[in-house]
Amino acid sequence: MNRSNINSKKSIIQNIKNFKIYLNERFPLGKNSFFVLIFTLSGYIYAGLLYNSKIIKSILSKEVNRVPLLWGKEIDKIPIIWYKLFPLFIIIFMIFFQLRITDEFKDYEEDLKYRPYRPVQRGIISLKALGKIGIATIIIQIILAHVINSKLIYFMLLVWIYMFLMTKEFFIKNWLTERILIYALSHVVIMIFITLVILKGTGYILESHFLESLYLSLERYEKNIFIGLIPLFALNYLNGIVLEIGRKTRRANEEEYGVQTYSKLWGRKKAVFILCILYAIEYILVLLGLSNMYKEFFMTGTLILTITLVISIYFMIKFLKKDLTGKIPENISGIWILISSMNMGLIQYAVFYILSLLKS
Structure with missing residues (x-):
C-alpha cells in the first residue's frame, strides 16, 4: 500500500472520528x-386510532355482512407494518438532523463570536462537510419515501422549503433577531409540517394495508378526521415552544454573554409561569385528542397526564424557590413533551394491547 493510500485511509478514519x-x-x-x-x-x-374510531367502524357498520369475515375482533388493532414504518422513522429522524445542520449555517457567525467552543467553530468539522452530509440525507429520504408512497415527497418538500426560509431568517434577519418570541414562534411552525409528513405517511401506510384487506380507498374519508387531527398539530407546535423556552430558562450565573434567553428577556418567574401555562394548555389538547377515541384511553391518559402535570409544576416552583440549575426546566420540559406525546394514544394502546395478550 503506497503512502497516498495510507494517508487517504487515515483521513477517512479521522473524518469519521470528527x-x-x-x-x-x-x-x-x-x-x-x-x-x-x-x-x-x-x-x-x-392517526391509526382515529381511522379506527371515526372511519373504519362507520364503514364496516354499513357493510355488516363483511365484518366477521374481514375483521372480526381485530377492529381496534392498528397494523404495525415495520418495513414501511421504519423508513418513516428514518425520514423524520433525518429531518431533525437536517434542522441541526441548517442551524450550523444560520448561526455560524454568532457562534463564532459567542460560542467558539462548539465543534464547527473549533474546526472539528466544516460547514462544507455538513452540507454534503445534509445532501446525502435528502437523497436517502427520497429513496425511502418510495417505499411508503412516492407522493410523500411532496409533503417532505414543504418541510425543506420552510427549512430553507428558516436558514435565511425569512429574509428579515435583523428584524427577527430583535424579537426573540416572534423568532421562536415562526421557527417552530416547521413542527406542523413535520407532523404533516408523519400523518400523510401514516395515511399511505394504512391505506395500502386496507386496500389489501378491504379493497377500499381511505382518501375520500380523510376530511372526516381533520378535526380530530387538530389537537395533535397544536400539541406538536406548542411542544416545540415548550422545548425552546425550557432550554433557554436558566439560573442567573448560567447565563452566557451574547446569548439571548427567556429568563433574561422575561425574568425567571415569568418564564416559568409561561411554561406552566403551556403545560396546562397542552394538558387540555391531549384530553381533546383522546376524546375522539375510546373511554378507556381517555381515562388512562387523564390519570397519567394529571400526575405528570402536578409533578412538573412542583419542580418548576422548586426551581424558582431554591434557585436550582437551569437543567430543571430543560429536563422537566423534555419529560413533559415525551409524556404528553405518548398520551395521545401510544401509552394506552401499548397497555391495552399487552393486557389483551395476557388475557388470550
Missing part, C-alpha cells in the same frame, strides 16, 4: 433516536 465528536456534542444519536421514535410512533398510533 463526525462522531460532532454528533456527540450537537446531535446525540441515542437521545434523538428515542425522541424521534416516540414522536413518530405517537403520530402513527394517534
